[in-house]
Amino acid sequence: MNYYETLYIVHPALESGRLKDIIISIQSMIESKDIKVLCTDYWGKKKLAYLIDKQQYGSYVLVQLQSSGDNINKINAELEHNPDVLSYLTSRIDESNLIKDSRSLDDQILGSKSSESDKNSNEPVKVESSESASKDEPNDSDGKEESSESASKEASTEKDSETDNDNEELTSEDKDGSDE
Amino acid sequence: MALTNNKKICPFKEDPKLISKINYKDYKFLRKFITEQGKIIPGFVTGVSSKYQRRLTNEIKKARNIALLPYVHDPRN
Numbered sequence: 001m002n003y004y005e006t007l008y009i010v011h012p013a014l015e016s017g018r019l020k021d022i023i024i025s026i027q028s029m030i031e032s033k034d035i036k037v038l039c040t041d042y043w044g045k046k047k048l049a050y051l052i053d054k055q056q057y058g059s060y061v062l063v064q065l066q067s068s069g070d071n072i073n074k075i076n077a078e079l080e081h082n083p084d085v086l087s088y089l090t091s092r093i094d095e096s097n098l099i100k101d102s103r104s105l106d107d108q109i110l111g112s113k114s115s116e117s118d119k120n121s122n123e124p125v126k127v128e129s130s131e132s133a134s135k136d137e138p139n140d141s142d143g144k145e146e147s148s149e150s151a152s153k154e155a156s157t158e159k160d161s162e163t164d165n166d167n168e169e170l171t172s173e174d175k176d177g178s179d180e
Numbered sequence: 181m182a183l184t185n186n187k188k189i190c191p192f193k194e195d196p197k198l199i200s201k202i203n204y205k206d207y208k209f210l211r212k213f214i215t216e217q218g219k220i221i222p223g224f225v226t227g228v229s230s231k232y233q234r235r236l237t238n239e240i241k242k243a244r245n246i247a248l249l250p251y252v253h254d255p256r257n
Contacts, residue, residue: 007205007246049250058247062205089204089246097203 003038003095004065004072008079008088009058012045016109022084023061023105033074035067039102042109052086064098188227202235204242207249214240218250 010022027037043060052058065072072090079088103111192199201209213221213228213236220240223233243249 009247048247049244050247050254052247087246089242091204091242 001066001068003093003098004067004090005093005097006063006065006075006079006088006090008061008063009048009052009086010061011053011084011086012055012057012059014059014084019059020105020109026061026079026082026085027063029078030063030065030075033067033071035065035071035075038064038066039099040064040105040108041099041102042105048086055086058086062099064093188224190227190229190232192232193229199232202232202239204239204246204248207243210236210240210243210249214249217253 008026010019014022023040023042027040030037041062041064043062045057045059048056048058065075076088076090079085192202198209204210213226215221220237223230228236240249244251
């Protein structure tokens, strides 16, 4: 018997009550395939790095399982045809990576609702970085100078070198494009 | 993190605690090893040894699959 974990994204339109039903129905589906569910971890609603089915957000749920390798493909087939699941990823894990303290599903869903303000405070950080990146693109040279300046203001020499490398890559690509 | 050109020391050999962070679930840590465009930074730039660079690329690709990291930078977001 091996240990596996499945991370899947539930459609963001589902509210807390409906979300719990979906998670429980998927859990019972897994158990019906002779697979033992060790724990369920609800990550909350997160912004996706790219659109999936035209959705910008999704609720991430992590399930850790104990099963033989044959049964895992059956879960993937079920999740593939579930319209509420935007995407999923199953991977094999070591026993040391199992989550030991598991809260009840209600606590996790309600807790993440109450602490949404914290998560929102985290999310703008990502948005800012992407916004600054998007600002870079329209005004070419100015944006890059700003980004390198801001990086130096943050007192991280690492970022400077990164931006330098990016610029080098960009220029080399531009040259390639012009040659072609 | 040894990202400078003159001194390349593998960050994972320097601090073995970081090895456990090479996981697609820790996508905020993996962001250090991709460019703004979303490309994976090669090991000879970051100084990561080939053993851990292989693991990094696998985990970054997993994180991309489940939309935790971008395949390419999307200016609309």
